[in-house]
Amino acid sequence: MSMDFTDQRLSYEKGSLDQQSVPASPFELLKTWMNEAIEQQVQEPYAMSLATCGADNKPSVRIVLMREITENGVVFYTNYESAKGQDIAENPNAEVLFFWHELERQIRIGGSIAKIDANKSAAYFQKRPHDSQVGAWVSQPQSGEVANREVMEQAFEALQNDYPENSQVPTPEFWGGYEITIHEIEFWQGRASRMHDRIVYTRDGNEANKKDASWSTKRLLP
Numbered sequence: 497m498s499m500d501f502t503d504q505r506l507s508y509e510k511g512s513l514d515q516q517s518v519p520a521s522p523f524e525l526l527k528t529w530m531n532e533a534i535e536q537q538v539q540e541p542y543a544m545s546l547a548t549c550g551a552d553n554k555p556s557v558r559i560v561l562m563r564e565i566t567e568n569g570v571v572f573y574t575n576y577e578s579a580k581g582q583d584i585a586e587n588p589n590a591e592v593l594f595f596w597h598e599l600e601r602q603i604r605i606g607g608s609i610a611k612i613d614a615n616k617s618a619a620y621f622q623k624r625p626h627d628s629q630v631g632a633w634v635s636q637p638q639s640g641e642v643a644n645r646e647v648m649e650q651a652f653e654a655l656q657n658d659y660p661e662n663s664q665v666p667t668p669e670f671w672g673g674y675e676i677t678i679h680e681i682e683f684w685q686g687r688a689s690r691m692h693d694r695i696v697y698t699r700d701g702n703e704a705n706k707k708d709a710s711w712s713t714k715r716l717l718p
């Protein structure tokens with residue numbers, strides 16, 4: 497039996513976006529929209545879909561948590577030996593996507609990914625709750641097959657014995673942050689009659705990694 501959603505439709509009427517009044521830097525708009533999502537109590541507004549594609553040319557997408565907006569882009573943390581880590585090693589181009597239904601907004605970021613400094617990763621790892629730190633050690637290699645849940649739980653318990661609460665869990669070498677340097681970012685605001693507003697910023701020239709990058713904007717058809 498198929499499931500039919502063709503009668504389901506919403507009219508989006510919560511906001512608008514104008515090319516003339518957007519700020520020169522997309523980082524300003526990204527932070528403004530993020531603050532508005534927090535104010536509107538969007539659950540985990542920093543959860544983003546990350547799409548990668550390795551040498552096999554098969555795209556994969558999954559949620560990761562954005563942990564920082566830097567001067568260049570956005571940072572998330574993961575296992576470097578996971579499926580996504582392998583994709584990124586083969587092809588640094590990626591996209592991330594935020595969708596906040598409460599605000600009828602979507603943000604789409606295209607850019608290139610690189611590992612962040614190991615000291616910064618370690619500093620964040622050491623800030624995480626003890627059990628999450630242990631969990632990171634258990635999930636190695638992340639996305640590898642495991643026979644059953646019991647195997648995971650036994651590994652978790654064994655590590656809890658090695659590193660009791662209040663002891664320092666070492667930062668795994670296979671775990672850390674990635675920064676996506678933003679090359680292009682699209683802000684999408686839903687409008688009535690499918691006449692949505694889409695403004696895209698593109699980084700000018702070859703200025704990746706420069707804080708003082710300038711940006712061009714354009715409006716896209718919805």
Ligand SMILES: Cc1cc2nc3c(=O)[nH]c(=O)nc-3n(C[C@H](O)[C@H](O)[C@H](O)COP(=O)(O)O)c2cc1C
Nearest residue numbers: 543556558559560561573574575578579580581639
């Ligand atoms: C709400 C949510 C937040 C998540 N945050 C992260 C994260 O920050 N880092 C991470 O590695 N996986 C995170 N995951 C799990 C990933 O979606 C994914 O299952 C895992 O990273 C393995 O992906 P891979 O096989 O593509 O490497 C999160 C999942 C959800 C649903």
